[in-house]
Amino acid sequence: MTAEDIDDKPQPLIEHLVELRARLIKSLAAFFVAFLVCFFFARDLFNLLVIPYKWAVLWAHMDVKKAEFIYTAPQEFFFTQLKVAMFGAMVLAFPIIASQLYRFVAPGLYKNERAAFLPFLIASPVLFLLGAALVYFFFTPMVMWFFLRMEVSGSESQVAVQLMPKVSEYLSLIMTLVFSFGLVFQLPVVTSLLIRADILRTQTLVEKRKYAIVLAFVVAAVLTPPDPMSQIGLALPTILLYEIAIYAGRLIEKGRGKEKAAEEEQATGQEVASSSESENGGA
Template sequence: MANTSEEQKMPLLEHLIELRKRMLWSVVTLLVAFLICFAFAEQLFEYLAAPLADVMRENAVSERQQRLIFTDLTEVFFTYVKVAFFFGAFISCPIFLTQIWLFVAPGLYNNEKSAFAPFLIASPILFFIGGALVYFVIFPMAAQFFLGFQVQGTESTIAIELEAKVNEYFSLMMKLIFAFGICFQLPVLMTLLARVGLASAKGMAEKRKYAIVGVFIVAAIFTPPDPLSQLALAIPIVLLYEISILMAKMVERKRTEAENAESGDQTDE
């Protein structure tokens, strides 16, 4: 009994050692990427602020207004820390996913590996597409809309000008990027649900109208309150929902073919 207990404990201990090694590689990679990005944090923040800077130049009511301000002594420093961490996490993401794969893959069958691997590749790509949509399309439109509320001062009216803060701008940009990046994971999520039998292409197609309503509600929550930004999020998600239905159909077709092949082999026997 003692020998049996030791035999059962050793594999668990080996798995824990393997997990610790994978986590250590991931954390070290993140730390190195963070330190490198922190050395260029100012340039990286300027890159993130470029969409706002471009719109400010077009809509500024005075040269003084073309700037970002900070009202706390440590605000810029900690914003640069967040910027470095964000870019470091993005750069080290492939290493994280690779370490997860190397830890999980030995315990998977070949068919499970072929099913799981594409999702590890597709997930960061879709997140990047969502973030790029924010940076190049959504935020410039939203900034153009909100800066339109500025009023140039005259003898009879008071000026209304934007005094954007460094940390508030970064927080808004990150919220939008994460919101769009997570929403763009819809095909991955729905395809996984279809693989495990919790969703079907027919069911998703029948609930399409409810899904569209839900998408517009989510778009209204996660985007600035202008119609263009909401449509810019809602329309891609609706398209991704349709892609999810097609992916679910492909999964179901492959499952049916595998079941038919298996039943045919059993009949031959």
């Protein structure tokens, strides 16, 4: 269904509520079906999430048999599989949920607003996947390598200290990192929407840059595990995305300026044409 096909006629409140309920039912149904599929493959998905840990083991020059996990409660691995299934279901069902949200909101938007909203609707999941890919292929192996290097070999003078990761704690760690990076990577989308809506200006972002840098490290400290590598690893991409948001905002404002100039030129031309017509008519 295209933007032109969406009915934008006024509707009473009860019809909006009925439509909202229908959209929510479809979104929940998509999530439930995706959850069943992901739960069926939950162990395979968990093994997929363990691959970055295996890379860290290889980077630390350890035996690949070191990549073993434990669980200390009978129900722990079962609930871990449930979390994996929910995590996968959110990823699989997101396009359907986003489309249902757009179809509910679109009737209240003008055509130019729909055209402006659609690119951001596409860019948002793409940026989230880029953040998740950064976590999976680089950040998680690096963090786990850092933790593995803290192991202590036993000897007469010191006690052996070995890492024995639990399935639930490892999943919580990687899910936290994925969601943290995914949300942070939405920064250019959010700022661009605010600038396009004329709520925020690029000059404001430039003036508040130093505060944004401090805030990036504060947010990284809250969202990531309590180790400096995780915090720095999230703060630096946040600062880079902030600069990208400034650049994107300047492009939007530049395009808006060209549109206003074209409208003013068109309006001036119409005034000149109407005045010449009136002069000819008087003659």
